[in-house]
Amino acid sequence: MTDNCIECDVAIIGSGFAGSLIAKELSQTPPIRGNRLRVVVLEAGAGVQPNINDYLKRFYTASIKVPESPYPPALTEPNGKLIGPANIAAGRPTSRTLSHSSWKDLKQAYLDQTDSKLPFKSTYERLAGGTSHWLGQTPRLVPHDFQMSMYRKDLPDWPINYKTLSPYYDKAEAELGVSGDVEEQSFCDISFSKGYTYPMPRIPPSVFDQDASNALAQLTADETNFLGMGKPVTALRLRSLPAARNSQPYRNRRACAGNTNCIPICPIQAKYDPTITLSEATNGGAKLIDHAVANEILVENNLVSGINFITYKGDAGPQTGTGCIKAKVYVIAANGIETPRLLLMSKNGGRTPNGVANSSDMVGRNLMDHPQYVTWGLLPPSSKPAYPYRGPLITSAIGDLCDGPFRATRAAFRVSFGNEGWNFVVGGGAFGADPHVTTLDFVNGMNSSRLNTRAVSQLASDNSALFGAGLAETLRDLISRQFRIAFACEQDPDPINRVTLSTVTDALNLPRPKIAYDISDYTKQGIVTAVRLKRLIFKKLGATKLDFTERAAGDPAGFDEKIDDQLEQLTYGGAGHVMGTYRMGDPKTSVVDSWQRSHDHQNLYLVGSGTFPTVGTANPTLTLSALALRTAENIVAFFKSHA
């Protein structure tokens, strides 16, 4: 470390949800003994843009529209050639490198997954605002999600419960701007503070949500017995999902206009993203340094004494220099893979050979996601169309099945109903996205969508190649009947699923993350139950014979399970939820306490969904935001008590 380090009170590594929220809270804290807290945020990637026009243009002109499409660094050279991860300064996993030919190829994929049995399929961004490509759903965890030992003795409880976290959920919902309805969200023992209302009214359900609600309103207990809820289930209720998406103007941002593009970018910023909070933090005095990759946390006498970082230019480097930052309190907010990577890289000249904050040996372990079983079909010609490609990507879900005695033996799941038709599912994703794939099929006599058969299209022949009104009518009929339903499953923690350091490096010569990953039988049994529920839902929608769910050839996430004596070819997708890799709990078996403070180093906080000991089924962002706001309070208290 050089002598001319940046000095401040709080150094935050990472400017995503957790980092931005903490930066804003601290920078807006009234002076403590006459001094405002000086906050510096390091961001590995690009800074906050003056507007999102460049990102939108990247998205519009991308021939493959995937979550990372709008965001830097560029994925390909202008000639279309993939830029390898060894040539990118602050790289990231991408959905384009999850195919059977690329996921274990270290020249293509950023993550070294050579030791994974099944692929870790989630991706993330590294730029100011972090997870700006998120969907925006903000359900709370349910109370039993914090106490999984009641179902399985081998699972850890959280060191904090729903009741303690509840006021921070309120605060996070205000910060993110959540639209929701208290009555609708009062299920599975979720309760709200007295008189609480969400900041905005709920997002209204889509046409398909309404149709599916009607179809599932009357069931028999026999039909749903397989769910193992321990009580008769005679209806499945679709509930409007709470979302950080404006249902009316909120904090100078517009109401949602249903652009059907929450992932990867809302063109009108009606969906919250952390650049909003980040700008408030910098307006409040926090300093953001972008293109700065933290590469070592320095420890002296059990306290963090500084953090070294590398600066670079452009997307891919070159390195332009090094720097260091000295603070009283350090917050690592670099997500569930980059945070353990940084901790493990920090060896302090051999004094911390297993990395920083790692006396428990739990840093990097228990990597979890919400593996998603995704299904898609057509409504029958006799039904009213689903009218997809309209409204936010998801507006409703079935949450009520996410808790029950079945959790002793299989994973829970939530069921989401898509408003984006077959945009990311057609043909198992092997041939591109809809409406492009189906359009191409009927123009060119192909059948990637499997819709171009007489039985489905009701045309005179298979593999029709059409022009004119016949083409337009066929596409309108088929595409307006498309629907998608996904089952996001709980994953149980397993120390073998872990992040370590690879021998391969990025453009700054830092070791890339190495991932070992697999899906347990517990999670697979959750997916098996999801298959049974899919069959019931499709039946009620009249779509049993119009089920187009398939596993693409060579899908590396494929696994087979016997269901009712039939071998089913199954697979899963990533939810983008990177969790569990520096969990909270007791000092022997975890990395941080309920304040997300390191057991080993009193002035080090590790924030984000990496602290989740178990993951329930709720999208993690709201919970990690609530935890971050609680951490901010703890940091303020620290400064108030330490003159």
Place this chain on the structure above:
Amino acid sequence: MRELPKQRHDDRSDATRLEPESFVSRRRMLAGTVATTAAAAVAPIAGAAYAAGPDVSSPQDMMAFLLLSAALAGVHVVNLAPEFSQDIKKDILDQDPGVDPINVKNDYFRWINAHDSTSSFGKLLQIAKDNRQSGINIIAAVNASDDSAKFLARSIVLLWYLGSWYEPADLKANAATPGTRAVTPSVVVSSKAYTQGLVWQIVGAHPMGYSNLQFGYWSRDPNDPNDAVQNSNFGVITATIP
């Protein structure tokens, strides 16, 4: 489709789909009309523009391009050229295609001229000129033409529908075995092209990431009276030109 009764749209060009009896009668009637008109229109057309290659600044070539595109895509000319308004006293080729603020038709004309490796664009425009009274006849003539023209015609439909360019040669390769499942490479012509894709409008939706609709529209069917008229997809699909 209760909300989008077929009677609200014009006939479809192919007689392949099973239709109610009354609808079939209407098609036969229309087909009869078309045949008469086509017969009356058989007259030599000056081939000068064809010889010189398609010219984006020639109103005749642009009108031929619009007629070709409308026929192949099954939409009204006005969906491709919003400022076009027909003067029924003049020959369709002598009319003003109009200029609109987006003017994607000019971008596409130029793009095809620049990227047509089959040298069939002139031929397709000539087919449109020769059959300018009948979309059905344009389609029949394209289908009867050689592979170069036919696959370029498919590229042109995909361009209007998706704003993306698929090379005719790639389409031909993937069409060799009917029912192929394959990736077909494509490039997005521009941000404007993506946001002007017609397929979204045809299916009652909007390009993902580009909507002019207002909060809550998704809880109602397309073409709800509460939604703005300009976003309606009623009347987009047609088999008749212009």
